[in-house]
Amino acid sequence: MHSIKKMKSGLLCLAILTVSLGINKRALADTESSSKVQLTPCYIENLPDRLLCGSIKQPLSYETNKGEIDIHFAVIPAIKQSYPTEAVLGFAGGPGQSAVELAAIFNRNLRYARENRDILLVDQRGTGKSFKLQCQSDDLVTQFAFNDALVDMSTLTAKETQGCKSEIKVDLSHFTTPVAAKDFEAVRQALGYTGLHLYGVSYGTRIAQEYTRQFPDSVLTSTLDGVAPMQQSLAAIGGAIDTSLEALLKRCKAQKQCEKQYPDLSNQLATLLDRLDHSPVTIDVRHPRTHQNIELVVTQLKFFSAIRMALYSHHTRALIPLTISEALAGNYSPLVGLLSSSDMVDSMAMGMHSAIVCGEDWPYLTSVSRVKHTQSYFGKLMIESLDMSCPVWQVKPVDNRFYQPLDTVTPTLLLSGGVDPATPPEWAEMAMVNMENATHLIAPSATHGVVSQTCAAKLVGQFIDKKSAQELDASCLEKDNRKQFFMNLNGTVSTQKTKNSTSQVGATYDIGK
């Protein structure tokens, strides 16, 4: 059938061939196989390859007629169409990130899978081009000068949330995970794929699990990278942050050079946070890009948040001891560096983020889980913030069954980073309690998102090909990919000249590893 179609189009082309045939064939196949989806060539930042973009109409609400919204998607065409009826569906994290905007990253993470299958990226409702729910955020100068310790946070959050709500003017209850899962199924049907391989990162693992629960027959395999279990509130993240930070401090302590340069780092951090809590520091700094003099108020929240965000990447993790030690000595330049990208969060749709956390993570917090989560600094902070903003949003809580762990026979590959500051390995263990065909792999030194940091991209490719994780050789995940700590502003070489380093001058050159 397929070949006849190809021949027909080929004959046509002999007569009137003007535009690229590769595109024509696909567009033809796609429109014929299903409803009329117009696919147009498009490009996404940082990915030179030509993609196919399109959109479908979906009801805003499944209960009442409130009109339609456009769900946008992009297809990264397979290098070789070995399985034209299958695709790998990528789910973005956040919640609030646009999957289509992250096409370059999905393309890299799924490069082995793409050799034979299309990659399908759908902007989840409320993100990207699919009715993005976004509110204005402060610019860097305002953020730097803001003193969170001075203002009454609950009044401010309520006011800001109210402002955002009147800007968005839509009931966020239509943007929860169970509702959004239906859009993905509609896109699958519109494009005529009979089966999907799911690949979710971070929050994306939650929607991947929900999609599997609602449409088990559409799922061939599922890869969950940095797993958020259904029964776990994102407020539990505070514990993961603490564990990840502790692992870093412990590593520094265990290294002779780091311990010598930054003695007693844990206490240094505690001292600094305590000091900032009592009296925030106001200083003049240079704008990280324009170099103008601007004011920076260093509060406990700002400093700790910067450290928290630095925990996500090995590059910035390497700077944490230096940042703490310099700040304690009154030099906040490394902190400014870590904060320099804080006004780049435009890509995150905070309205959609609120729909998820207020509709799913906040409603069923029990007094027990509240006590547990508030034991950590960020858990407490998160619950306080949800308590302030969610009553304003008034998102209808999702059904109680949403919190059941996913019960499935679908081949599932779970990936966790050993020092993940968001979704630690224990979370994956929680998620897989009722999965019959699941394999959990841990990369001990990885942070959040294992595939982009390790050899796991290859493993995911093999897993999708074989639809089984049985024969995967995961030994390469053991490779230590952590970076050495910065000892001073210039790098990893210790400031004090050690005896060892001087003796090397003029020494023999035949030193191995």
Added chain:
Amino acid sequence: MKLLTVLFKKEVLDAGRDKRSVMAGLYYAIGSPIIMCVLFSIMLKQFASPDELKITINNADAAPALVQYLDSKEIIHSTDNDVKAITLEISADYQDKMREGRSAQVTIIADKSDDKLRKSIAELERALMRYNSEVASLRLLTRGIDPTVMQAVNVQVHDQATPESKGGMFLGIATLSIVLTLFYAAMNLAIDTSAGERERNSLALLLSHPLSSMQVVLAKSAAIAAFSMLGLAIILVVSKFAYALVPWQQLGFSVNIGFDFMLLCMVIGLPIALMSASLQVFVSFMAKSFKEAQTYVTMVLFVPMGLSMVTTYDIATEYVQWLPIAAQQHAMIEFIKGNALPWPQLFISTLVTLALFGLFSWLSSRMLKSEKVVFGL
């Protein structure tokens, strides 16, 4: 016309009897795509799983962070036997320079004229450059500067290529083998039916019948062209299946021989087959003996081969692209890439090809009027 059909049948029957000549031509059609696919598969395997690059790193202890970085890029220090003749020399004052924020020297010691090393040296250089920018970014961060200031322009590329069109070089070689079939599949037959017939003394007998020499030449050319087209059909079918087995996708492109492409090749191949047949007949009659014909035909075939090569290696100038064979092969490549066909070039070159067919046939028929040629004197 009826006479021509009878003659054509006679020639085909005659040619078909010499099984060895027929098979020799067809072996090429079957064998060349298979051999190429085996070679490409082996090559791809090397691409797909590149080994660790083993080099010698001197004074590695002075730069543990750099060594670890190289290790993460699969470049390691080794003392094994298969270590590449590349040495990375870390300077004695590396640590002091690093600490002070000055450039710390590392030296690559290798022979850049050694073809086997060139790729590895480039890989090492690239890794070191990336390390430079990684450390530079972090140094800016520690000074409170956003590293994006180093990226003055954000260069984005909108690549117009498709997975089909990225296989450029391989498509060139694939179409080269397809075009050459039209010349080599029936080469033995062409010589046999002309110079061979003369040597067997049956040519004079044939000409003694009430036939024009043009009819004889046309029938011979048609028979040869028929075998060429058979060879073309076979190489296309074999290519379709053989190329599908090579994992091209690992290199980021795909090669699809579709029915539409096969049809196109048959259509543009037919005039070339006729021209090729008439050319080989003409050259064979020019030669005095069978042996000589073999030599001449082989030599003359360098011309179409050259035209095909310039297209394959993309060194064709504007003018060459209008010439027969070059233009047709170019059209094949464009089609398989999914681009628009170069209609004017294809049209002109097909006309020229047919004109050449006419010219060679006319020349051959004139020669057959000369007794000197008929009796090989």
